[in-house]
Structure formats: C-alpha cells, structure tokens
Amino acid sequence: QESKKHSMEVKEAKQWTYGEGVPFGDPYWYRGIPSPYYTDSHRAWRAKVRAFAEKEIIPYISQWEAAGDYPRELHKKAYEAGVLSPWAPVEFGGTPVPGWDYFHELIWIDELARTAIGGLLVCTFFLQTFALPPVLNFGSKYLKDKVCRDVITGDKLIAITVSEPWAGSDVAGIKTTAVKEGDFYIVNGNKKFITAGTKASYFTTAVRTGGEGMGGISLLLIERDTPGIKVTRLPTQGWHTSATTLVSFEDVKVPVQNLIGKENEGFKIIMTNFNHERFVGAASSIRAARCCLEEAVKYARKRETFGMRLADHQVIRHKIAEMARRVEAAQAMAEQVAYVIKVDPRNREVGGQMALLKVNATRTYDYCARQASQVLGGNSYIRGGIGEKLERLYREVRVNAIGGGSEEVMLELATRQARL
Numbered sequence: 001q002e003s004k005k006h007s008m009e010v011k012e013a014k015q016w017t018y019g020e021g022v023p024f025g026d027p028y029w030y031r032g033i034p035s036p037y038y039t040d041s042h043r044a045w046r047a048k049v050r051a052f053a054e055k056e057i058i059p060y061i062s063q064w065e066a067a068g069d070y071p072r073e074l075h076k077k078a079y080e081a082g083v084l085s086p087w088a089p090v091e092f093g094g095t096p097v098p099g100w101d102y103f104h105e106l107i108w109i110d111e112l113a114r115t116a117i118g119g120l121l122v123c124t125f126f127l128q129t130f131a132l133p134p135v136l137n138f139g140s141k142y143l144k145d146k147v148c149r150d151v152i153t154g155d156k157l158i159a160i161t162v163s164e165p166w167a168g169s170d171v172a173g174i175k176t177t178a179v180k181e182g183d184f185y186i187v188n189g190n191k192k193f194i195t196a197g198t199k200a201s202y203f204t205t206a207v208r209t210g211g212e213g214m215g216g217i218s219l220l221l222i223e224r225d226t227p228g229i230k231v232t233r234l235p236t237q238g239w240h241t242s243a244t245t246l247v248s249f250e251d252v253k254v255p256v257q258n259l260i261g262k263e264n265e266g267f268k269i270i271m272t273n274f275n276h277e278r279f280v281g282a283a284s285s286i287r288a289a290r291c292c293l294e295e296a297v298k299y300a301r302k303r304e305t306f307g308m309r310l311a312d313h314q315v316i317r318h319k320i321a322e323m324a325r326r327v328e329a330a331q332a333m334a335e336q337v338a339y340v341i342k343v344d345p346r347n348r349e350v351g352g353q354m355a356l357l358k359v360n361a362t363r364t365y366d367y368c369a370r371q372a373s374q375v376l377g378g379n380s381y382i383r384g385g386i387g388e389k390l391e392r393l394y395r396e397v398r399v400n401a402i403g404g405g406s407e408e409v410m411l412e413l414a415t416r417q418a419r420l
Helices: 002-015 040-056 058-067 074-081 102-113 118-131 133-138 141-152 266-302 314-343 350-381 385-395 397-402 407-417
Strands: 158-161 177-181 184-194 202-208 217-223 229-233 245-255
Touching: 040 058, 040 074, 040 102, 074 118, 102 118, 102 266, 102 314, 118 133, 118 158, 118 202, 118 266, 133 141, 133 217, 133 266, 141 217, 158 184, 177 202, 184 202, 184 217, 202 266, 217 245, 217 266, 266 314, 266 350, 266 385, 266 397, 314 350, 350 385, 350 397, 350 407, 385 397
Parallel strands: 158 202
Antiparallel strands: 177 184, 184 245, 202 217, 229 245
C-alpha cells in the first residue's frame, strides 16, 4: 500500500514538470521532484507570474536598461494582470491569490527575479511591500484612505526614505530632524540611496523627533510635491532602472496628521519591516545566482574548445556542479524560513535565520556570477549579445549584498540573537 501511494505521488509530481528543462535552471520542484510545500495553487500562480514577465518585461529589458528607465504604465499592466499587489488587502484594491502564503510570496519574487533586471523589479513590485506596510499596519484611517488604494492599484508609487549619507544599516543613527511647530513638523536633512526617488509620490520617512538613539525616531508620510524637497538622481553601478536618488529636505512642512504610529516609536515599526525586505533580497539573489548558473550551462553546451564542448571538460562540469550545490542549498534554506513564517508569522527567532539566509543567498549569488563569467569568458563582459544577461547580473551583485542590511551586520545580528 505504501509503495502504491509513493508511486502515485511521484507520477503526480512528474505531471507538473515546468520550465525550459535546462539543468539546474529552475527550482527542484519545477522538475517534478516531490515537495511538501507546493500545491496546485502555487503551480498556477507560478505560471501566471511567468507569463506576465515573459510578455511584458523580458522583451524590453535591453531597451529599458539602456535608457535607464521603464514606462510608468507597467505598474497598471501588472495590476490588471493580478501580479502587482497579491500581498495587499482587498479593501484597498489588493488582488490576493486564495490561500496566499509565504510560498506564494517566494514564487512571486523568484519568478520576477528570473527577468534579471533588479532595479525595475524593486521599483515596480517590491518597493511597495517595504514602504506601504507601515501605513497599512500603523497608520491612521486618514493616512490609509489617502495613500493605500492609489499605491496598491499602481496609480502612484511610494518609496521608503530611511538611509542617509551617514546612517545605513545603523538606523538608530539617523540625523534628519522633524521639529514640531503647531500643526506641522518642520523636516530638515538628507536621505541617500533612495530607490525610485524620482518616481515616488510619497515617502515613508524616518526622522528624529526626540533624543539620540532608537528611542527618538518617528515615521512620517511626506508627499513628494511638498515645497522644500529636492530629489537628485544618482548614477549607479547596476540597477540602472531603479531611479536611485538623494532626497533633501529643507524646512519641509509636514502635517502632524501624517505621523505614522506614535511619536518616537518609529524604530520599532521600521524593524518589523526588515524581515520581509531581507526575504525579498534573499529570494531574488537566489534566483539571480540560478540565472548565472543557467547561462553557464546553456553556454557550456554550445561552445566548443579543443575539439569538444565546454560541458565535456571536467573542470567546467565541476564549476557547474559547485554552483548548483550552493544554489540548491540556498533554495532549501529559503523554503525553511518561508515555512517558519507561514506556520508562525510572529516567531521571534526568525530574524536571525533571515539574516543568515540573506548572507547565504548573496554570497551564493556573488560566487555564481564570478564562476559563470569564467565559463562565458569575454562574452560575459559585453553589454549585449550572448553574455548580456550575465553582464547585467554581475553589476547587481553588490547592491544585493549591501541593501537591506550588509553581510557583516547580518552575521552580527544572527550571533546576537543566538546569545553566544
């Protein structure tokens, strides 16, 4: 009876083989390998996200990357296709998949990251999941009604403005001030490395309303067109479509009613958001690493040297095997963390695991980008042609390793939570 049940499970799994079939080019369960995590709902969602990416993003990547921008209507197309705001509440226009869980989230990030154009993905899809939850979870009814529907339906964009020229991972060290004067806060300071700064209509902004340290930080919703705000685009190594900016506030008057949560309690709100931001960074890094691996496999199968395919040289096969080992291990760790969050969203220990996941993911990405470039040789150095995707991915390694918490800070967080 057990043997019969096992055979049926294997047969069912094989019917759901999906993708192009390139060795290691997709997660293990796409190849029909049984998994305890995924259902028909997850498989249907996977196909839906991939169909959108292949129709509306992949054909235009070269054009958008060269221009350093993408059309604003992509947001509305994504919303109408049901892939922009699957995480958001229905009352504000969200389009959740029935039974939405953290594995739907993992698939969403993974399939979008397969396009290998990180700046566009963050601007269009992921940024709202960093900048809007503080309003959704801690904002007043006034703020929710003002902002949420327009952002969730793709009509407007919201950015998160926390990092400063002198405070990145050290959030408690921010210096931008907000001094209350009557019914307004007067905001002065600078925010740096702000993704989508030139595109956003709103900024979820960390400011200092009290004394030094984490206890003096508040969050304000600041409208982009408020007098005194200057946004300057910053040229970047990668993420050319990210509209990364310096945002300066000079005597900017922000209504007191734009306070998110309570005064001087903004640090806790920011911290509640970090786990999700790091999961996005980790999952997208794992797919980026897999893309590097896939490009290496495809090239090694076609390219011939010394009378044989690259894939027939043992040294190349071992490079590919080592990349695959690291990618599959990182994928398994991401699924482990996703399962913990699915079962126990408030688990206090997940922060340390998330930190280790992010480091594992970005170091795997770093390794695979380098090794795949060795396989493609000079083609990986050219912007265009057979190595175009890999060349772009290589330029995006560092932003994944640093953004959302640098590797060094993540390792320290994990060891502190473990109470060494």
